[in-house]
Amino acid sequence: MFRSFAAKAIVPPAIAVTGFVIVCCILLYSVIKTDMLNDTIRHETNLADTIVKSTRYAMLKDDRETLRNIIDNVGQQQGVEHARIFNKRGIIMFSAHPEDVNKLVDKNAAGCIACHAGPVPLTSMGRMEQARRYINEKGKNVIAITAPIYNEPECFNAACHVHPPGQKVLGTLDIGLSEEPLQKTLGILRNRMLIFCLMVLLLTVGGVSALLRRNVLMPIKELSEFILAINRGDHERKAPAYRDEVGDLAQSFQEMSQKLTKTEEALKEANATKAGKGNTPSANS
Ligand code: HEC
Known part of the structure; x- marks a missing residue:
């Protein structure tokens, strides 16, 4: 495919290095992306638990006004796409979007199905099962967390309302956060890795080519020019002086060509004398 030795020595390794670097970068990116996503989910699960805890007292007191307030305030926080509390029948009791209140959600809906399969x-449910990712009706990428609100002795012993002690889950909190900050960070990471990838490629391919050229290609070129010159009959040409295989090769080629020249001369001389001897008698007769 490649005629010159230089192309053969440089192009395939450069392609191989490029391939390796690209594959490694893609692997690294996907690992970092998974780690960051898991980290975000962990943070958001913590946030959901915090909200559940902060509503606990209001729930015990059956203080719906305060609960509504808490959920409204959480919903106004930047990046929060939705925040709502379901009762155990799947009816939305509180929501940052007031139009959703009293809607019934099917228990096969995403976020419910993890428990209701x-x-x-x-x-x-496991921490990671609490999370789901989807694109909401506004076209935004959302990570939503479902946090169960558990029944506790204080709840079923409270004077106000009636949760039977056997009931484990009173309801669920569902909070959805925009993936925008995560996507932004990932975008920055992608660009940086692209630049890094290009830098590594330029430096390795450039550096390796330069070293190869200096240490291998130039000596071989000199050797080949030397041999061509000798072949043309330029015996004055000096052998390239390298202390390696190229030097040895040049040296032995020079010696070989010198021997050949000597043999040729000796042969010529012998021929000449032979011709002289052969001629003399005939000239005499
Ligand atoms: C943490 C797990 C969990 C999640 C998440 C969950 N539920 Fe439940 N759900 C339960 C449990 C446990 C019960 C049984 C309640 C009890 O202890 O009596 C239940 C009971 C119910 C019931 C009444 C019993 C039945 O099977 O018909 C409905 C309706 C229901 N859930 C709907 C939902 C909806 C809708 C969602 C999503 C918004 C949801 N659940 C999310 C665990 C969960």
């Missing part, structure tokens, strides 16, 4: 609903 089997015939008997689960009472707890």
